[in-house]
Amino acid sequence: MIQIAVMGYGTIGSGVVEVIEKNAEIIRARVGDEIRVKYVLDLRDFPGDPIESRVVHDYQVIANDPEVAIVVETMGGVEPAYTFVKEMLLHGKSVSTSNKNLVAEKGAELIAIAKERELNFQFEASVGGGIPIIRSIYKSLTADVIEEISGILNGTTNYMLTKMTEDGSDYATVLKEAQDLGYAERDPGADVEGHDACRKIAILTSLISGKQVDFQKIHTEGITGITPEDIRYALAMKKRIRLVASSVRTGDTYTALVAPFLVGEEHPLYTVNGVFNAVFVHGNMLGDAMFYGSGAGKLPTASAVVADVVDIAKHHAPNRNIPIQWDQEELTLRDYKTFSYRFFVRTKGSAEEAKAAFGEIETVSAGIAGETAFLTTEMTEAAFEEKAKGVSLISRIRVK
Amino acid sequence: MIQIAVMGYGTIGSGVVEVIEKNAEIIRARVGDEIRVKYVLDLRDFPGDPIESRVVHDYQVIANDPEVAIVVETMGGVEPAYTFVKEMLLHGKSVSTSNKNLVAEKGAELIAIAKERELNFQFEASVGGGIPIIRSIYKSLTADVIEEISGILNGTTNYMLTKMTEDGSDYATVLKEAQDLGYAERDPGADVEGHDACRKIAILTSLISGKQVDFQKIHTEGITGITPEDIRYALAMKKRIRLVASSVRTGDTYTALVAPFLVGEEHPLYTVNGVFNAVFVHGNMLGDAMFYGSGAGKLPTASAVVADVVDIAKHHAPNRNIPIQWDQEELTLRDYKTFSYRFFVRTKGSAEEAKAAFGEIETVSAGIAGETAFLTTEMTEAAFEEKAKGVSLISRIRVK
Numbered sequence: 001m002i003q004i005a006v007m008g009y010g011t012i013g014s015g016v017v018e019v020i021e022k023n024a025e026i027i028r029a030r031v032g033d034e035i036r037v038k039y040v041l042d043l044r045d046f047p048g049d050p051i052e053s054r055v056v057h058d059y060q061v062i063a064n065d066p067e068v069a070i071v072v073e074t075m076g077g078v079e080p081a082y083t084f085v086k087e088m089l090l091h092g093k094s095v096s097t098s099n100k101n102l103v104a105e106k107g108a109e110l111i112a113i114a115k116e117r118e119l120n121f122q123f124e125a126s127v128g129g130g131i132p133i134i135r136s137i138y139k140s141l142t143a144d145v146i147e148e149i150s151g152i153l154n155g156t157t158n159y160m161l162t163k164m165t166e167d168g169s170d171y172a173t174v175l176k177e178a179q180d181l182g183y184a185e186r187d188p189g190a191d192v193e194g195h196d197a198c199r200k201i202a203i204l205t206s207l208i209s210g211k212q213v214d215f216q217k218i219h220t221e222g223i224t225g226i227t228p229e230d231i232r233y234a235l236a237m238k239k240r241i242r243l244v245a246s247s248v249r250t251g252d253t254y255t256a257l258v259a260p261f262l263v264g265e266e267h268p269l270y271t272v273n274g275v276f277n278a279v280f281v282h283g284n285m286l287g288d289a290m291f292y293g294s295g296a297g298k299l300p301t302a303s304a305v306v307a308d309v310v311d312i313a314k315h316h317a318p319n320r321n322i323p324i325q326w327d328q329e330e331l332t333l334r335d336y337k338t339f340s341y342r343f344f345v346r347t348k349g350s351a352e353e354a355k356a357a358f359g360e361i362e363t364v365s366a367g368i369a370g371e372t373a374f375l376t377t378e379m380t381e382a383a384f385e386e387k388a389k390g391v392s393l394i395s396r397i398r399v400k
Numbered sequence: 401m402i403q404i405a406v407m408g409y410g411t412i413g414s415g416v417v418e419v420i421e422k423n424a425e426i427i428r429a430r431v432g433d434e435i436r437v438k439y440v441l442d443l444r445d446f447p448g449d450p451i452e453s454r455v456v457h458d459y460q461v462i463a464n465d466p467e468v469a470i471v472v473e474t475m476g477g478v479e480p481a482y483t484f485v486k487e488m489l490l491h492g493k494s495v496s497t498s499n500k501n502l503v504a505e506k507g508a509e510l511i512a513i514a515k516e517r518e519l520n521f522q523f524e525a526s527v528g529g530g531i532p533i534i535r536s537i538y539k540s541l542t543a544d545v546i547e548e549i550s551g552i553l554n555g556t557t558n559y560m561l562t563k564m565t566e567d568g569s570d571y572a573t574v575l576k577e578a579q580d581l582g583y584a585e586r587d588p589g590a591d592v593e594g595h596d597a598c599r600k601i602a603i604l605t606s607l608i609s610g611k612q613v614d615f616q617k618i619h620t621e622g623i624t625g626i627t628p629e630d631i632r633y634a635l636a637m638k639k640r641i642r643l644v645a646s647s648v649r650t651g652d653t654y655t656a657l658v659a660p661f662l663v664g665e666e667h668p669l670y671t672v673n674g675v676f677n678a679v680f681v682h683g684n685m686l687g688d689a690m691f692y693g694s695g696a697g698k699l700p701t702a703s704a705v706v707a708d709v710v711d712i713a714k715h716h717a718p719n720r721n722i723p724i725q726w727d728q729e730e731l732t733l734r735d736y737k738t739f740s741y742r743f744f745v746r747t748k749g750s751a752e753e754a755k756a757a758f759g760e761i762e763t764v765s766a767g768i769a770g771e772t773a774f775l776t777t778e779m780t781e782a783a784f785e786e787k788a789k790g791v792s793l794i795s796r797i798r799v800k
Contacts, residue, residue, distance in 0.1 A: 019543050019685050029610065030542050030725055124540065130686040132540030139539060140524065140532030142430050143419050143706030210429065268692060271671045285419050285703035286530040286693065292668060293689030303685035306543030314723055323714055325430060 002031065002313045005039040005062040007084055008075030009046065009055070012098050012125070015302030016072055017051060020309075027306070031313045038068055041084075059084045063091040070312050072305055073097040082106050089113045089121065094316070096308035098125035098301055104199035108212040108328040118319040122308035127153065127200040130300030131293040132307070133279045137207045138324050144283030146208040150246040150400070153200040155275035155295040156184045156191040157223050157243045161260075162273045164231050165240060171226060183275060193222035194243060194258040201245035204279070205254050207324070208247070211331035213256070219336045221259040229368055230395065233344065236366040237375075239264050242272070244400060248339070255334045261400040262344055269400070337381040342399040346373045348392035357390030375399065402431070402713050405439040405462040407484055408475030409446065409455070412498050412525070415702030416472050417451060420709075427706070431713045438468055441484075459484045463491040470712050472705055473497040482506050489513045489521065494719070496708035498525035498701055504599035508612040508728040518719040522708035527553065527600040530700030531693040532707070533679045537607045538724050544683030546608040550646040550800075553600040555675035555695040556584045556591040557623050557643045561660075562673045564631050565640060571626060583675060593622035594643060594658040601645035604679070605654050607724070608647070611731035613656070619736045621659040629768055630797060633744065636766040637775075639664050642672070644800060648739065655734045661800040662744055669800070737781040742799040746773045748792035757790030775799065 006013045017037055020027065028034050039062050040051045059080075062068055071088040073095060075081045081102045085095050089110065097103060102110075103126040114121035124134045128151070137146075152158050156178060163174040175192070178184035190196045202215035223243050234241050244261040247254040263270050268290040272278040277295025282288055294300035315322055344364070347354055351372050354361050361374040371394060376384070388396070406413045417437055420427065428434050439462050440451045459480075462468055471488040473495060475481045481502045485495050489510065497503060502510075503526045514521035524534045528551070537546075552558050556578060563574040575592070578584035590596045602615035623643050634641050644661040647654040663670045668690040672678040677695025682688055694700035715722055744764070747754055751772050754761050761774040771794060776784070788796070 023543060023545055023685065026545055027543060032723075130683075131689060132536045135540045136532045136536060139711060140535045140704075140707050142710040143423060143427060143703045145423060145426055268671075271668075283530075283703060285423065285699045285706075287697070287700050289531060289691075289693030291689075291691060294687045297687070299685045300687050303543045303683060304540075306685075307540050310542040311539060320720070323432075 001034045001036055002069050002316060003036050003038040003067050004070040004072060004309060005041060005068050006037055006072045006074065007041040007059065007062070008073065009040045009042040009044070009051070010074065011298045012301050012305065013040070013072070013074035015298040016074060016305050019299065019302045019306045027310060031310055033313065035309060035313060038065070059087065063087050068093055069316055070094050070096065070309055072309065073099055073102070074305065075099065076101065078102055078105050085110060086113065089117065089119055092117065092119065094120040094312045094319070096122045096305050096312065098305050100126040100196070100199045100203065104202045104215045107203065107206060108326050111324050111326050112328060115321050115323070118321050120312045120315060120322055122312060124308050125301045125304035127203050128277050128279055128291070128293070129295040129297060130303050131277060131279065131291050131295065132304065133204070133291050134207065136291065137204070141281065141283060141286065144286045145249065146281060146283055147249045148247070148282040149204050149208055149279065150244055150269065151201065151204070151279040152242055152269055152272045152277055153197045153245045153279070153295065154191055154243060155277055156188065158272065158277070159183050159275045161223060161226070161241055161243065164226065164228065165235070168228055168231065170228050171224065192224050194220040197243060197245040198258045201247055201256055201258060205247040205256055205331070206326050209254060209331045210325040211327055211329050213331050213333065217333055218256045218258060223260055225395065226260055229366070230397065232366040232368065233346070233364055233373055234262055237262065237364055240270055241397065242269060244269065250334045250339070253332055253334050255336055255339045257336045257339070259398060261398050263400045267400055340378045340380050342378050343376045343384055344373070344397045344399055345376060345388070345391070346371055346394040346396070348394060353391055357387050401434045401436055402469050402716060403436050403438040403467045404470040404472060404709060405441060405468050406437055406472045406474065407441040407459065407462070408473065409440045409442040409444070409451070410474065411698045412701050412705065413440070413472070413474035415698040416474060416705050419699065419702045419706045427710060431710055433713065435709060435713060438465070459487065463487050468493055469716055470494050470496065470709055472709065473499055473502070474705065475499065476501065478502055478505055485510060486513065489517065489519055492517065492519065494520040494712045494716070496522045496705050496712065498523070498705050500526040500596070500599045500603065504602045504615045507603065507606060508726050511724050511726050512728060515721050515723070518721050520712045520715060520722055522712060524708050525701045525704035527603050528677050528679055528691070528693070529695040529697060530703050531677060531679065531691050531695065532704065533604070533691050534607065536691065537604070541681065541683060541686065544686045545649065546681060546683055547649045548647070548682040549604050549608055549679065550644055550669065551601065551604070551679040552642055552669055552672050552677055553597045553645045553679070553695065554591055554643060555677055556588065558672065558677070559583050559675045561623060561626070561641055561643065564626065564628065565635070568628055568631065570628050571624065592624055594620040597643060597645040598658045601647055601656055601658060605647040605656055605731070606726050609654060609731045610725040611727055611729050613731050613733065617733055618656045618658060623660055625795065626660055629766070630795065632766040632768065633746070633764055633773055634662055637662065637764055640670055641797065642669060644669065650734045650739065653732055653734050655736055655739045657736050657739070659798060661798050663800045667800055740778045740780050742778050743776045743784050744773070744797045744799055745776060745788070745791070746771055746794040746796070748794060753791055757787050
């Protein structure tokens with residue numbers, strides 16, 4: 001029997017207990033041993049819940065119990081999760097976490113501690129919920145130089161953009177709808193401002209580069225400025241607006257960015273609607289690949305956590321580290337302003353003014369009076385900013 | 401340095417050498433050691449090729465060289481690949497293969513031999529080319545009961561069906577086009593009759609069930625009977641015809657089938673066009689997921705083989721077996737005739753005759769004179785066959 005503890009009995013943590021119980025038989029067959037939840041750490045009690053008698057309030061009870069081999073962390077946030085997880089590793093326990101904030105900020109350090117001690121620190125659920133993208137990167141896509149990884153990594157904003165596209169409604173209306181349905185938090189900032197997607201692309205970029213990416217250095221724009229008019233133009237161009245988190249290889253490093261993009265129907269990400277997530281990868285040998293699935297939700301995310309537990313359990317007794325290349329050395333990202341796109345631009349001025357500022361343009365019509373809308377040729381962010389000084393800019397969206 | 405041998409220097413084998421050379425630096429960083437191709441086994445010589453001096457014609461040279469740790473098999477076909485691969489394992493060498501025929505027929509046995517000897521037998525490239533579906537099943541989707549796995553697993557037929565849909569051309573025309581482009585063999589039977597997809601779904605079903613599936617027991621229909629009229633009806637229903645290889649969990653086993661299906665636009669497989677492959681998975685906790693990418697082609701397939709080599713190399717010295725649950729016990733598939741679908745039916749008779757035979761029907765119009773076309777309610781294959789005796793059947797296609 002392999003005994004585990006779950007730290008944080010919220011949505012994901014209770015999902016982990018549910019997956020382990022519901023699929024006990026098949027998990028036992030795959031591990032070759034039974035997985036049992038010995039403790040649940042939470043500040044609250046859960047009277048009447050089947051795990052009631054296993055609830056503890058002090059993480060040291062878990063750290064000091066030599067019977068606990070694996071600890072699941074589903075608390076969220078950097079602290080106290082970081083202190084607790086580090087303590088568990090130092091006490092000889094492997095860890096699986098769903099916590100993107102912890103992994104983005106402390107991934108390299110916790111991986112190094114686990115490696116030194118022949119333990120494992122795994123985090124499949126931290127990006128893309130149930131989509132097995134993390135393990136695919138470090139176990140399967142290992143023969144390739146990854147030239148691009150671009151994802152729809154936030155289900156809340158993708159749901160909102162999908163609804164805006166289907167219903168023509170505005171940002172505030174769909175936000176309220178998403179909140180009523182439980183797809184968006186009462187304080188939606190982490191999602192709609194792009195911070196959630198930013199941590200996730202930082203994790204993916206760290207994994208494909210093997211170095212630590214500082215998520216605070218990734219230029220991040222959210223979807224709060226997207227209007228029904230932008231959506232109408234997108235439809236007129238047969239494109240969709242999606243919040244894309246992207247890293248593209250440029251020389252020896254990557255250019256990373258989180259922002260709304262216009263995605264054309266020939267791109268695999270075009271078809272990703274609603275709360276689904278997807279990760280597009282281009283390898284120099286593999287070519288294009290895409291991973292698609294439920295990016296959030298209790299059971300899909302818990303499924304990924306338990307898959308980590310199964311993987312760790314199969315490498316337990318004697319402990320064996322599953323190598324993950326993610327060093328503490330920081331990756332110097334390339335300045336996103338040197339990267340080129342086509343831009344979709346809306347201005348208050350005339351097409352002549354736009355041509356004078358941008359040179360060759362391709363005008364776009366969606367029956368909206370009093371403005372000029374157009375696509376530029378491909379140019380760097382820096383060049384765009386310079387040229388945009390010559391027009392009365394309403395808005396601009398990058399084109400994928 | 402880790403020395404390997406490549407058996408079979410055709411398209412995939414030469415791709416393996418190319419990937420190892422082009423990505424030598426990043427592969428070295430990931431493995432922590434250099435991978436070097438010591439031998440290439442082929443019946444032919446390759447004068448002028450950089451590997452010229454490494455070509456051997458006798459597989460025993462490789463088997464008896466203790467310096468060779470890993471052998472790649474890219475010859476294709478069951479024999480002599482089976483004899484050679486088994487001999488390599490018995491001589492203490494791990495193996496990676498791209499050979500679906502070998503894996504479908506001998507997978508369980510070769511996995512067992514590898515396990516006994518603390519070696520590895522891996523086969524990521526045998527299904528879906530560069531798409532990392534095999535390792536995802538045994539390493540990542542381990543917390544789930546897989547309730548369905550359905551794939552577009554053959555690029556040739558998907559290319560042909562896509563062209564028939566886009567151009568309205570007939571089967572013979574697109575086959576010739578595919579042959580001229582090198583997408584189809586001169587003898588296209590393995591692809592167009594569904595045999596290739598059948599072996600691949602047998603491999604996937606063995607992996608999700610943990611038991612050996614006999615591919616000969618999977619009911620298999622190809623695309624040779626699909627006509628431009630079928631495509632017109634599909635378009636009228638906003639569906640696409642795709643060759644789908646599918647296994648669905650029914651009780652304690654699976655129902656497997658390879659056949660053309662009408663796929664609706666709400667299904668993730670709907671968007672998979674051209675030579676691309678995709679695998680749709682439904683887990684009881686995970687929900688829906690899909691893996692998409694190049695299902696064939698020299699470098700994508702070679703990328704998957706080299707990823708196996710990297711994985712094996714990381715588990716080399718001391719050798720450690722990466723457990724794959726696929727026992728030699730045969731899985732008794734459920735009779736496909738007990739499985740239910742809706743059917744799209746074309747008959748020479750009247751709608752009244754169709755109603756008399758099938759009860760409730762939904763007629764479909766595509767402006768084709770002299771026939772009645774309709775969708776049935778959901779019914780078993782057996783029930784369909786019985787009812788179809790009451791009509792003058794032109795054709796029928798299952799609906800996904």
